[in-house]
Amino acid sequence: MPSFEGRELACQRGERLLFHHLDFTLDEGEALILVGANGSGKSSLLRLAAGLSRPAAGALIWDGREITRDLDLHHRRVIYLGHADGLKAGLTVRENVKFWSDLDGARGSLDEALQTFDLTPLADLPARFLSAGQRRRATLARLALDRSQPAQIWLLDEPTTALDRDGQAVLSSLIQRHRSAGGRVMLASHDPLPELLGRRLRVDDHLAAVA
Numbered sequence: 696m697p698s699f700e701g702r703e704l705a706c707q708r709g710e711r712l713l714f715h716h717l718d719f720t721l722d723e724g725e726a727l728i729l730v731g732a733n734g735s736g737k738s739s740l741l742r743l744a745a746g747l748s749r750p751a752a753g754a755l756i757w758d759g760r761e762i763t764r765d766l767d768l769h770h771r772r773v774i775y776l777g778h779a780d781g782l783k784a785g786l787t788v789r790e791n792v793k794f795w796s797d798l799d800g801a802r803g804s805l806d807e808a809l810q811t812f813d814l815t816p817l818a819d820l821p822a823r824f825l826s827a828g829q830r831r832r833a834t835l836a837r838l839a840l841d842r843s844q845p846a847q848i849w850l851l852d853e854p855t856t857a858l859d860r861d862g863q864a865v866l867s868s869l870i871q872r873h874r875s876a877g878g879r880v881m882l883a884s885h886d887p888l889p890e891l892l893g894r895r896l897r898v899d900d901h902l903a904a905v906a
């Protein structure tokens with residue numbers, strides 16, 4: 696079973712060293728919940744784990760190899776949903792989800808993914824007309840797509856922002872299904888879903904001293 700680890704990670708944003716000496720492991724079926732004050736570096740750690748930025752020190756290791764050896768391969772094993780939704784304002788909800796479906800090589804029905812988050816009545820509406828919670832639902836619908844090669848790691852930045860209780864319950868059940876199938880989740884949250892069991896990693900325990 697491949698392991699995913701961060702070893703002795705340090706992260707620099709601009710001129711500032713944010714955190715250092717940060718280690719994590721994320722095994723099959725596990726969830727790691729990143730907690731910490733605003734600005735402590737939770738989003739920055741998710742970006743490192745996604746291979747979207749490089750650590751100032753340390754390494755991210757998948758199955759004994761640094762992810763930088765083949766970043767394209769790493770990107771294929773990851774779904775990263777950032778803080779901002781990635782919706783294209785001029786495309787309808789269905790077209791937005793279809794974009795992800797094509798990119799991810801999803802099989803099966805788009806309608807099912809839309810239905811999962813109650814998006815069917817909104818499917819033909821351009822994304823620019825959606826409410827904040829509807830935008831979040833449309834973004835999260837990507838997690839409901841049925842992929843022939845499921846992503847092994849979900850990296851989710853504040854996925855519950857603007858999401859109502861029903862939406863949170865749907866997200867929780869998708870996460871549980873993903874984990875039951877051996878998937879891993881790293882999630883930043885100020886308000887972790889109560890039903891989501893997982894280890895907590897306090898990013899602000901690793902803050903670099905402020906000069």
Ligand SMILES: Nc1ncnc2c1ncn2[C@@H]1O[C@H](COP(=O)(O)OP(=O)(O)OP(=O)(O)O)[C@@H](O)[C@H]1O
Nearest residue numbers: 708709710713731732733734735736737738739740
């Ligand atoms: N491109 C950048 N250049 C310089 N500093 C940056 C850049 N991006 C982020 N930062 C800084 O890095 C720090 C950590 O940001 P990050 O978004 O990782 O924190 P966070 O823990 O996710 O915060 P929040 O809880 O507010 O979402 C912040 O002080 C932020 O201003």
